[in-house]
Amino acid sequence: MVREDLKPFFFPESVAVVGASRKPGKVGHELLRNLMRFYKGRIYPINPKAEEVLGLKAYPSIKSLPETPDLAVIVVPAPAVPQAAEEAGEVGVKAIIVISGGFKEVGPEGAELERKLVEVIRKYGMRLIGPNCVGVYVPKSGVNTVFLPAERQGFPPHGGIAFISQSGAFGAAVLDWAAMRGVGMSKFVSYGNKADIDDADLLEYLREDPDTRVITMYVEGVEDGRAFMRALKETTPVKPVIVLKSGRTEAGARAASSHTGSLAGSDAVYSAAFKQSGAVRAYGMEELFDIAMAFDKQPPAIGDRVAVLTVGGGSGVMTTDALSDLGLKVPKLSDETVAKLRKVLLPIASPYNPVDVTGSARDEHLIQAAEILMRSGEIDVIVWLPYYMVPGISPNLNKEFIKVVKEVNGELDKPIPIIGVATGGEYTWKYAKEAEGMGIPMYLSPERAALAVKALVDYGKWLKLHGTYEEYLNRFYSSLKQ
Amino acid sequence: MVREDLKPFFFPESVAVVGASRKPGKVGHELLRNLMRFYKGRIYPINPKAEEVLGLKAYPSIKSLPETPDLAVIVVPAPAVPQAAEEAGEVGVKAIIVISGGFKEVGPEGAELERKLVEVIRKYGMRLIGPNCVGVYVPKSGVNTVFLPAERQGFPPHGGIAFISQSGAFGAAVLDWAAMRGVGMSKFVSYGNKADIDDADLLEYLREDPDTRVITMYVEGVEDGRAFMRALKETTPVKPVIVLKSGRTEAGARAASSHTGSLAGSDAVYSAAFKQSGAVRAYGMEELFDIAMAFDKQPPAIGDRVAVLTVGGGSGVMTTDALSDLGLKVPKLSDETVAKLRKVLLPIASPYNPVDVTGSARDEHLIQAAEILMRSGEIDVIVWLPYYMVPGISPNLNKEFIKVVKEVNGELDKPIPIIGVATGGEYTWKYAKEAEGMGIPMYLSPERAALAVKALVDYGKWLKLHGTYEEYLNRFYSSLKQ
Numbered sequence: 001m002v003r004e005d006l007k008p009f010f011f012p013e014s015v016a017v018v019g020a021s022r023k024p025g026k027v028g029h030e031l032l033r034n035l036m037r038f039y040k041g042r043i044y045p046i047n048p049k050a051e052e053v054l055g056l057k058a059y060p061s062i063k064s065l066p067e068t069p070d071l072a073v074i075v076v077p078a079p080a081v082p083q084a085a086e087e088a089g090e091v092g093v094k095a096i097i098v099i100s101g102g103f104k105e106v107g108p109e110g111a112e113l114e115r116k117l118v119e120v121i122r123k124y125g126m127r128l129i130g131p132n133c134v135g136v137y138v139p140k141s142g143v144n145t146v147f148l149p150a151e152r153q154g155f156p157p158h159g160g161i162a163f164i165s166q167s168g169a170f171g172a173a174v175l176d177w178a179a180m181r182g183v184g185m186s187k188f189v190s191y192g193n194k195a196d197i198d199d200a201d202l203l204e205y206l207r208e209d210p211d212t213r214v215i216t217m218y219v220e221g222v223e224d225g226r227a228f229m230r231a232l233k234e235t236t237p238v239k240p241v242i243v244l245k246s247g248r249t250e251a252g253a254r255a256a257s258s259h260t261g262s263l264a265g266s267d268a269v270y271s272a273a274f275k276q277s278g279a280v281r282a283y284g285m286e287e288l289f290d291i292a293m294a295f296d297k298q299p300p301a302i303g304d305r306v307a308v309l310t311v312g313g314g315s316g317v318m319t320t321d322a323l324s325d326l327g328l329k330v331p332k333l334s335d336e337t338v339a340k341l342r343k344v345l346l347p348i349a350s351p352y353n354p355v356d357v358t359g360s361a362r363d364e365h366l367i368q369a370a371e372i373l374m375r376s377g378e379i380d381v382i383v384w385l386p387y388y389m390v391p392g393i394s395p396n397l398n399k400e401f402i403k404v405v406k407e408v409n410g411e412l413d414k415p416i417p418i419i420g421v422a423t424g425g426e427y428t429w430k431y432a433k434e435a436e437g438m439g440i441p442m443y444l445s446p447e448r449a450a451l452a453v454k455a456l457v458d459y460g461k462w463l464k465l466h467g468t469y470e471e472y473l474n475r476f477y478s479s480l481k482q
Numbered sequence: 483m484v485r486e487d488l489k490p491f492f493f494p495e496s497v498a499v500v501g502a503s504r505k506p507g508k509v510g511h512e513l514l515r516n517l518m519r520f521y522k523g524r525i526y527p528i529n530p531k532a533e534e535v536l537g538l539k540a541y542p543s544i545k546s547l548p549e550t551p552d553l554a555v556i557v558v559p560a561p562a563v564p565q566a567a568e569e570a571g572e573v574g575v576k577a578i579i580v581i582s583g584g585f586k587e588v589g590p591e592g593a594e595l596e597r598k599l600v601e602v603i604r605k606y607g608m609r610l611i612g613p614n615c616v617g618v619y620v621p622k623s624g625v626n627t628v629f630l631p632a633e634r635q636g637f638p639p640h641g642g643i644a645f646i647s648q649s650g651a652f653g654a655a656v657l658d659w660a661a662m663r664g665v666g667m668s669k670f671v672s673y674g675n676k677a678d679i680d681d682a683d684l685l686e687y688l689r690e691d692p693d694t695r696v697i698t699m700y701v702e703g704v705e706d707g708r709a710f711m712r713a714l715k716e717t718t719p720v721k722p723v724i725v726l727k728s729g730r731t732e733a734g735a736r737a738a739s740s741h742t743g744s745l746a747g748s749d750a751v752y753s754a755a756f757k758q759s760g761a762v763r764a765y766g767m768e769e770l771f772d773i774a775m776a777f778d779k780q781p782p783a784i785g786d787r788v789a790v791l792t793v794g795g796g797s798g799v800m801t802t803d804a805l806s807d808l809g810l811k812v813p814k815l816s817d818e819t820v821a822k823l824r825k826v827l828l829p830i831a832s833p834y835n836p837v838d839v840t841g842s843a844r845d846e847h848l849i850q851a852a853e854i855l856m857r858s859g860e861i862d863v864i865v866w867l868p869y870y871m872v873p874g875i876s877p878n879l880n881k882e883f884i885k886v887v888k889e890v891n892g893e894l895d896k897p898i899p900i901i902g903v904a905t906g907g908e909y910t911w912k913y914a915k916e917a918e919g920m921g922i923p924m925y926l927s928p929e930r931a932a933l934a935v936k937a938l939v940d941y942g943k944w945l946k947l948h949g950t951y952e953e954y955l956n957r958f959y960s961s962l963k964q
Contacts, residue, residue, distance in 0.1 A: 025873050030873075106830070148873075149871075151909065152870070152871040152909040153907075154907040154908060165796075166796070167794065168841075169794035169796060169872070170794055170905070172871065173797070173906045173910070176906045176907035176909070177906055177907050180906075180908050180911070218796065220796065220799060244800075247799055247803065248803045249802065249807060251805075251811075252799055252802040254802075254834075255798055255799040255802040255836050256799045258832045258838070259795035259796065259798065259799055259838065284804070284927050285905060285927050286927050286929070311651070312649065312651035312652055312655065313649060314648065314649025314728065314741065315649070315651070315652050315655070317728040317737040318728045318766070320736075321729070321731050325730075329733075330737075350740045352740060356740070359650075359651050387655065389631070389634040389635055390651070391507050423655040423659060423767060424655045424658045424659055424662075425635075425636040425658035425661050425663075426636060426658075427633065427636075427658070428658060445767050446766065447765065447766040447768070
């Protein structure tokens with residue numbers, strides 16, 4: 001089902017900011033500033049005491065606007081929120097985001113206020129994100145309700161990863177990190193107390209969203225477990241969902257309960273539920289996005305046989321360890337394949353698996369070895385470690401390597417995903433980021449790359465189990481072409 | 483025992499480069515260029531076919547030099563190496579590094595060449611690093627035999643971490659990464675085939691080295707297991723040793739054997755040996771240096787009770803999970819301590835553990851909470867998550883926080899180590915790096931910080947067991963003052 005009701009949150013043509021402020025540092029000021037930075041639609045600051053805010057004409061109330069905005073963002077103090085929502089409902093607004101805190105999370109009085117707010121939105125058939133949240137950021141439309149000061153907060157570019165976060169501060173920190181790391185995002189949603197729209201709604205929307213190739217979530221607790229499970233189960237045969245669930249331990253659960261009031265629940269139950277529903281579980285922010293980056297750029301794997309193709313011997317050994325630790329195979333190659341590799345590699349190279357082209361290698365050694373491995377029928381994934389720093393590797397390596405890999409994958413029945421490792425500093429990461437721009441996710445260490453490979457292998461199995469592998473591939477490649 | 487015989491490798495007054503080359507890209511050229519970049523002593527290029535190399539007067543042989551160099555670095559092809567070593571021995575050189583490959587690692591012929599080389603160095607009482615290695619880098623003296631092109635290779639500044647690597651390419655990649663990350667190093671040694679100087683020798687030297695606070699190692703295989711164990715056991719009561727041992731898995735061991743010819747040995751034996759000898763085992767490059775950075779900057783912990791002090795609730799929950807996963811305690815605080823915290827924090831703050839000062843906090847909330855926690859007697863370590871991006875946190879936070887922490891630690895019987903988490907982007911990492919410069923190691927994620935805390939806790943126990951805790955603290959703090 002396409003969730004048309006959520007579209008105004010992500011692609012509104014006009015946005016009202018109820019509680020826009022002229023005072024730097026205030027939420028209603030910084031939020032408006034961030035919104036104005038990227039959003040190209042019409043913005044209406046609502047402030048009864050101002051003529052203009054940040055150069056935009058201000059209006060005394062939502063009722064005095066020249067049009068009904070598609071989206072109303074509310075940042076006034078909690079006690080004034082139900083009334084603001086009422087006015088939005090009266091003029092026909094269909095989507096509101098309540099940033100303000102002071103609701104369920106502060107105790108019985110706040111909970112009563114939240115109940116009132118929900119009553120209002122039900123009355124008018126509106127949908128609500130929040131309260132007590134950071135809201136949304138959508139690079140494609142420029143909608144942005146993050147209220148951290150623009151000087152301190154980075155925003156990532158458009159990309160195939162959607163991120164849903166129960167924690168607002170953590171969500172904003174992740175956006176900031178993603179901007180620095182160059183991780184592209186399709187949608188960010190911090191839903192706070194999720195008085196209306198929750199994880200299940202968002203999964204339903206993102207499942208059909210052509211801009212989203214992979215869904216990531218930070219979750220502390222789920223109220224409606226059945227709905228969440230159902231939404232997960234319906235989503236994972238279509239798109240991978242990676243979940244970072246905190247409050248896993250006894251002490252962590254206690255912490256979660258004083259943070260969002262979430263009952264973290266038995267972790268064993270969550271683990272079983274994720275496994276049953278085909279969601280990938282991540283155990284930290286780095287894992288969450290390391291895995292997401294692989295899904296964003298590479299197809300799933302059709303088996304668990306991994307070739308390690310390396311310029312550095314030691315890193316090849318560590319990669320083999322890391323893959324084996326996760327139950328993946330780094331198989332010996334057939335005599336035939338070894339002979340083919342020996343023919344094209346340097347005499348000092350090691351044509352087994354890991355295929356170690358050595359620090360004396362040139363571009364063509366990596367490229368020819370990759371092609372032989374891909375056509376061998378003996379492996380399902382390649383982890384390559386190009387060591388851009390050695391003298392024989394040229395600045396053209398990425399371009400030429402990736403051209404060949406794409407050609408060969410085009411000819412194969414089933415594509416072979418490629419994952420990269422780039423241990424090194426500035427020069428290395430200049431080229432590692434170039435490779436990412438061309439479609440190969442790169443990791444600082446073998447251990448992180450191995451986790452990404454494991455996710456591609458497991459998800460490939462899941463898709464086959466559901467008979468949706470071919471369909472997934474078609475959608476994945478056409479989405480990459482957009 | 484102070485290993486005077488190793489000093490010429492790290493602090494020579496003059497260095498000869500046998501095989502210095504005028505041709506860019508050649509090892510003998512790039513190595514000389516890197517050496518000239520940092521080293522302030524006298525450099526003698528040896529090249530019978532050149533008058534000068536890179537602007538330095540060249541000499542036809544080591545015998546024609548105006549003085550006996552403290553160190554000879556040999557980069558000529560393998561078959562010419564024993565003769566070059568012989569000449570160095572004749573003029574009285576005491577230390578040689580053989581960078582050239584083509585020895586034991588290539589088969590029986592190379593092994594014979596290596597045997598000859600060892601014969602020569604024994605005859606003259608010389609010491610040898612290599613062959614088939616990247617050699618040494620010592621920021622303090624500027625000695626540098628790394629031969630990766632200077633445009634592609636970064637070098638870290640001086641610091642308290644020594645790094646010994648069996649793999650040259652991985653070693654160079656780590657230096658390059660450390661330069662980008664801002665990790666300071668005291669000594670780097672890539673010993674290659676370790677025909678003479680091995681892990682045990684280097685441990686013996688570094689144990690007494692006043693510039694080294696923590697020793698890190700990348701090891702694929704150890705020949706003399708007893709000597710290695712003995713050296714580890716004698717070192718760990720004095721300084722922490724963190725070992726990244728690869729070839730852990732069956733496939734990894736096979737890979738190691740074709741890389742360095744190392745018999746990786748049973749991993750269970752290594753694990754038991756590390757445990758018995760008090761070495762910390764790391765399972766990847768990031769772990770290795772995450773842990774090393776903690777030892778470089780902070781004292782060991784006297785117990786396993788950890789306080790989490792956070793601006794972001796979600797990150798506090800994840801930190802609690804990560805600590806609990808490793809068997810560390812995040813204990814409830816006493817009513818008395820909770821009351822003290824409540825008094826200084828905002829009403830919406832959570833004065834339990836995690837202590838969540840919330841996104842509305844100001845500098846003083848973090849500072850006062852830290853002081854209360856440190857003086858409570860209820861915790862042994864603090865993990866703080868300052869969230870530099872929120873509006874109430876000022877650019878002075880680090881300076882003021884660290885000043886108070888140092889004062890309080892000065893008054894306590896036993897110091898409380900502080901470890902930081904900074905999830906975020908450019909603004910956040912500008913301040914995270916500032917904090918590191920002031921002595922608090924900062925990590926991108928709670929999971930990485932937790933591993934560092936675990937190492938501080940385990941090592942504190944180890945020192946107590948050996949009765950060397952007080953002695954360690956004295957040496958640690960006086961080394962920080964240098």
